[in-house]
Amino acid sequence: MTFAALQPLADRAALFTALRQDALSAAADALGEHRWDADLTAGTLTFTANADPTRQLVTRAHLIATIAPGPRSLLWAWAHPQGDPQGVAAQLRAYGTEHGVAELTSPEVPFPAEASGDADWIAQAAHTIGGVAVELTGRSPYYSAPVDGGTRAVFLLDAPLAPLTVADAVVALPRVLSGAALPDARTSVWDLARLAGWTLTWTDEAFSGATVVDTSGTATFRFDEQARIRGVESSLHGR
Incomplete structure (x- = not known):
């Protein structure tokens, strides 16, 4: 700390x-x-x-x-x-x-x-x-x-970096998640969508998943009982 x-x-x-x-x-x-x-x-x-x-x-x-x-x-x-x-x-x-x-x-x-x-x-x-x-x-x-x-x-x-897209994030996530500490992954996913300018929809009232969408594709984050990311499912355009 x-x-x-x-x-x-x-x-x-x-x-x-x-x-x-x-x-x-x-x-x-x-x-x-x-x-x-x-x-x-x-x-x-x-x-x-x-x-x-x-x-x-x-x-x-x-x-x-x-x-x-x-x-x-x-x-x-x-x-x-x-x-x-x-x-x-x-x-x-x-x-x-x-x-x-x-x-x-x-x-x-x-x-x-x-x-x-x-x-x-x-x-x-x-x-x-x-x-x-x-x-x-x-x-x-x-x-x-x-x-x-x-x-x-x-x-x-x-910096001259392209805006972060859902497709780019899906490709980078396995590498990034292996080294990132996320004390509250559910909130981090919500904030990721906010800061990246994506649309986010919770999959159910229990907030057990979140689907993010932009013009490059769709990704759904699944959370376990401790609100940790347990998987990401994606459907990307042109990939």
């Missing part, structure tokens, strides 16, 4: 987030061995192939927060010297104001007292913040960038 008050927001978006991170990884991996460079002045984060610098994946990057081991705190971008007070991160603050979430309205949030604050903990915290940002803004994917002194910067990216 990183920031307890924020974790439920990240959990809600966990499935959508995992699918979008998978798409970003695939696009970056297509470059082969590559590096990343952030230009906060230009507002870009660029992935460049080591073997051929002309091959790049250029994204518009929105700083959300930095997480630093020295002060043992998270600093929101709207309060950051290099951030934009009215930028994308301000949407998180607005949600916090509306719903009374102090961790989203305080400029700087200290690590929990029991947190180790080591590199692994900070990396996990960055993933939590990325998930929260996806949930509250609808933008995706995010990128957790290691910077000086063990600090990580979390960016939301406007």
Whole structure:
């Protein structure tokens, strides 16, 4: 656990987030061995192939927060010297104001007292913040960038990735589900449909299944007694 008050927001978006991170990884991996460079002045984060610098994946990057081991705190971008007070991160603050979430309205949030604050903990915290940002803004994917002194910067990216379709999700789900932690899979599926812009219909009053539809096809998620995904049945167009 990183920031307890924020974790439920990240959990809600966990499935959508995992699918979008998978798409970003695939696009970056297509470059082969590559590096990343952030230009906060230009507002870009660029992935460049080591073997051929002309091959790049250029994204518009929105700083959300930095997480630093020295002060043992998270600093929101709207309060950051290099951030934009009215930028994308301000949407998180607005949600916090509306719903009374102090961790989203305080400029700087200290690590929990029991947190180790080591590199692994900070990396996990960055993933939590990325998930929260996806949930509250609808933008995706995010990128957790290691910077000086063990600090990580979390960016939301406007990347040249195709919108997530039901068909794409069905192909990626076996891989994604094997590594994704879904504390509430039923809610994650509902939120996946919301964030992806699909139509969702529950299969029965017990919510034992959910069918999602877009122009690429249909998929039905089946849940077991513990609301875990136990199977996905699909009918895809042109596949």
